[in-house]
Amino acid sequence: MNWLTRIKTLGDKIKRNFRKKFPSKEEIENSKWQAKNCCNSGPILKEDLQKNYYQCTNCFTTFPLPPSERFTYMYINNNYEILDTPIIEDPSLLTWEDASGKYKDKLAKTRKRTGLNSAISVAYGKLTENINAVVVASDWRYFGSSIGPDEGESILYACQKSLETESPLIIFAQGGGMRMQLPSAVSLMQMPRTVLGLSEVKKKGIPVIVVVDSVVAGGITASYAATGDFLFFEGKKTKWMFAGPRVAANASNTEPPEDFLEGGWAMSHGHGDHMIEQRKDTKDFLVKFLNIILKKDQSSIIGEENTDNINETTNLNKQTREAS
Ligand SMILES: [Zn+2]
Structure with a gap:
């Protein structure tokens, strides 16, 4: 083994050990813990995050x-x-x-x-x-x-x-x-x-x-x-x-x-x-919004004033589209 081969072997060994220190994509995905912390509430269990639709209950970061x-x-x-x-x-x-x-x-x-x-x-x-x-x-x-x-x-x-x-x-x-x-x-x-x-x-x-x-x-x-x-x-x-x-x-x-x-x-x-x-x-918001803009069920879900505002926005949007 000449000196060049020895250096290459040593380099490969260092690389292998270095890689071992970091989890692989699969390991991160299979871990019970969320990989990144969003705030000072500490590490979060994926299970807890999942219960709140993958949104932190402390700082409201969405994952x-x-x-x-x-x-x-x-x-x-x-x-x-x-x-x-x-x-x-x-x-x-x-x-x-x-x-x-x-x-x-x-x-x-x-x-x-x-x-x-x-x-x-x-x-x-x-x-x-x-x-x-x-x-x-x-x-x-x-x-x-x-x-x-x-x-x-x-x-x-x-x-x-x-x-x-x-x-x-x-x-x-x-x-x-x-x-x-x-x-x-x-x-x-x-x-x-x-x-x-x-x-x-x-x-x-x-x-x-x-x-x-x-x-x-x-x-x-x-x-x-x-x-x-x-x-x-x-x-x-x-x-x-x-x-x-x-x-x-x-x-x-x-x-x-x-x-x-x-x-x-x-x-x-x-x-x-x-x-x-x-x-x-x-979901609740989108359903309410679609009910209004599709004119399906406007009365039971939102005040008249808000309905008028959204209708105005929709009409304006339509006019802009027609004009362009
Ligand atoms: Zn957070």
């Missing part, structure tokens, strides 16, 4: 809600179907690879681990006895809910289902942006595609509601998440941004406030139509 639980929560008596969204046949459109391996292999591993074909799941069913809706939700375990070609297809499929059934489209937007690791340019193409899909639904006068779920950033903020008819935030601590706080603060050369780019901050700066403080109230 990603798995699509299956989102659908069970949204639809009445599990009255829904998960749609079989199309997937791109060749996942490795651009056959690049980086130091950590081929995208194709990483995708296969993620699909196996999550049992999903896309970060985006689409469901259709009954929110109440008289309101059907298409609901779009994202899975954080799938490349941090980033958008690649398959996710773009899923969103277009949701738009198509909404048009066919003339049902409102509710998108729980989440994710760090377009998946730039390897599909890059093909991922960026999903920005105009998804915006065009949403605009077809809006043209027919079908409401498109976007709810900011946990974190929305990058190309997601710059495309479909910002182009619905209505934008709601689920929790004040929700992140709504294009670039991250550090990058944005550096670019403007200022010291940002503590709540910079959080949902509450965004609302106070004119983004968004409504803040849903607690996730447990999301």
Whole structure:
């Protein structure tokens, strides 16, 4: 063994030991404890978090809600179907690879681990006895809910289902942006595609509601998440941004406030139509809202004054759409 081989062997040994000190993705997912602490209330058991729809009861930070639980929560008596969204046949459109391996292999591993074909799941069913809706939700375990070609297809499929059934489209937007690791340019193409899909639904006068779920950033903020008819935030601590706080603060050369780019901050700066403080109230709020804008059952659920306000907003929105 010459000195070069000895150094290489030693390097590999250090690398192996270093990796052992950090838990793997699987270990984090299988742990009983939430990986990140949100406030000074200490470590949180996932079980406790789950009981409050993955929102901290102390500081109200929202954590990603798995699509299956989102659908069970949204639809009445599990009255829904998960749609079989199309997937791109060749996942490795651009056959690049980086130091950590081929995208194709990483995708296969993620699909196996999550049992999903896309970060985006689409469901259709009954929110109440008289309101059907298409609901779009994202899975954080799938490349941090980033958008690649398959996710773009899923969103277009949701738009198509909404048009066919003339049902409102509710998108729980989440994710760090377009998946730039390897599909890059093909991922960026999903920005105009998804915006065009949403605009077809809006043209027919079908409401498109976007709810900011946990974190929305990058190309997601710059495309479909910002182009619905209505934008709601689920929790004040929700992140709504294009670039991250550090990058944005550096670019403007200022010291940002503590709540910079959080949902509450965004609302106070004119983004968004409504803040849903607690996730447990999301379904109730959306049903009330849809009852009013679809003119289903306005009288029993909300005061006349509020109904008029929302009707005015809806009419204004419609006029804006017709004019554009
Ligand atoms: Zn907390």
